[in-house]
Amino acid sequence: MNTPSFIIISVLTLAAALAAASIKKLIHAAFFLVAAFLGVAAFFFLLGAEFLGLVQIFVYVGAVAVLIVFTILLTHREEETAAAGFKWIGALIAAAIFVGLLWTILQTPNLSTDAPLIEPLTVKKIGEVLMTDYVWPLQCIGLLLTAALIGGLILVKEDRDES
């Protein structure tokens, strides 16, 4: 874990996130969001959770970003994006919360320790733990994903026989 890569990744991630939050065109914001997600995945690689970084890239860049782009294509109207305004009170609240979080982090003692040396976390280990200790959460997540799939299908289904 070295400092230059950390600085580069954090600057790129935060710049991409800020661009996604403040840019005018919706489709550009979606692409900057992909860059921010890639930065978060790079943080996961840096912290030694390689499997989670790959999951982040698969799920967010592969699925969620494509879903967002498809929704933009299905609902996009040019004059509406320009008309949709920007509330400065939201920026004020976000800045206040950031200052509060920063103050709390800087006040907390014992946060400046170096990372301990660990043996690398293998996919085999993750699979074993997932099938033993975390088998009930895994089943619940499966149920939740099924419910979300059915709910999404029902929400976007066109009811033609009504009209």
Next chain:
Amino acid sequence: MTPTLQTFLIVSAALFSIGLLAALSRRHAIFILIGIEMMLAAANLNFIAFWRFSSQTQSPTGVMVAIFSIAIAAAEAAVGLALVIAVYRHYRTTNINKLDQLKG
């Protein structure tokens, strides 16, 4: 100086605040969903940072919680975007200021 837990927490707090900024200040429904996704990513970053800097890294608890959190975020994004499409079908708009039927 190598990056410590404190620097990771500061980056994560900044990412969370940017997501909150997008969710609170934009008036377009998809921008709000983008902000929520950013806040969830910041929370995952916190989970992994705390796991990596804790003294007992033999059990991959932080990684497990982050995996489940990513799955929940994916389900949330799917249902949220389906809701945006359903709202657009009914009102022909995605500007949340125009969705004021329940306003007294």
